[in-house]
Amino acid sequence: MSTNLQSSPICKLLLLFILQCIITTTTVAQAPAPAPSGPTNITKILEKAGQFTTLIRLFKLTQVGDQINTQLNNSNQGMTVFAPTDNAFSALKSGTLNSLSDQQKVQLLQFHVLPQYLTTSQFQTISNPLRTQAGDSASNKFPLNITSSGNQVNVTTGVMDTTVSNTLYTDGSLAVYQVDQVLLPMSMFGPQSPAPAPAPAKKKKSGADDDTPATDDSSPSADASGAVGFGGHVRGLIVGSVGVILFIALICL
Template identity: 90%
Template sequence: MAQNFHSSPICKLLLLLILQCGLPTTTIAQAPAPAPSGPTNITKILEKAGQFTTLMRLFKLTQVGDQINTQLNNSNQGMTVFAPTDNAFSALKTGTLNSLSDQQKVQLLQFHVLPQYLTTTQFQTISNPLRTQAGDSASDKFPLNITSSGSQVNVTTGVMDTTVSNTLYTDGSLAVYQVDKVLLPMGMFGPQSPAPAPAPGKKKKSGADDDTPATDDSTAGADASDAIQFVGHVHGLMVGSVGVIVFIVFTCL
């Protein structure tokens, strides 16, 4: 009888229910959702790339780095940055950066920033000179010219020439390109206009002080001679007058 119970369908169903209730259930864990990407930060991009310590320091000192980040994260306007390496800054003439005013340092860094996003392919069709964040692109101010031949991108400012040696970052809004020379703008490092010539004046004696008007030697000598003769004449008149007065006094006595 017991054997028939265990082999009956009802018994098998009961055993199956008991087993399902007693065993723990398992679930498959889902992979976590990717964390949202943070805002674009030019300093972090340069820090990750390495060899841009000087540029990062200048970006912080002048707050140009903050301006780039703010503009990228609060507008739809793209940007292109040319990033000189530490070796590029070291190659500058000693004291170049220290000789610049705070405003000039800002302009120097802004000269490395274009207010538009450009790919290396677009460099082949752009119109020169390009306008930078430094402002005026006229030939005597802040002109930046870029030409592309095959895979080589040439950059010139009228003072120096260099090439784009590497693409550090690009996301469709910001492009950062490595350059091995600091881009020196014409308005700050080009030949200066000559000082205006002084207004024409009277001819001066050789060796005379610049503030002393020129004189004629012959005229000066004549004036001195006339003065001496005049003094002598006055002296003679005074002596003669005294003699006359003495004569009149004695006559009256």
């Protein structure tokens, strides 16, 4: 009886239906989720590339990452980012980042961002120094010089030199290039200007005034005290003489 059930068309259709359900369920479970679509996000790009945890942390701490994303998604100008690796930050002198103020950390990260989209081939024709998001490109401020020779792109700040070691991302609007050293701007890491010399001390005028002892204004001068004493004696004599004369006159009368 079991043989008849297995060979019946109804059983075969039922078995085929169950098998098809199992295959469909397995296929759906194994299918990867579609990549999330949305605006360009520098943090997600660096997370996907790996070895940029320090840069990501600084982008979040200073909100420079948000500034990059906002500008990318609200402008057609494009941007170029030089991304130092974790090893690049580890190679800095101990305590370097902690010694920077919040404003200096922002400027340091902005120094790694160009407000224009540049391909590696365009590096051959650009005019130096390039202006970064940090601002003033004067020689003692935030100058960034890029030269290209063959397949090698050199980056110079006046404090350090490095090369672009890899292209992490490019989409016609944003270019992200890996660098193996942190780009250090002149204004924060260059030689410090010498402190101005102190003003010379004022010299005392030479002359008799220097040796003249101070005069106590509260005490009367010798001439004044003498005049006062002499006048008092004279008045006393006059008053006394007048009194004697009046006394003699009364007696005589």
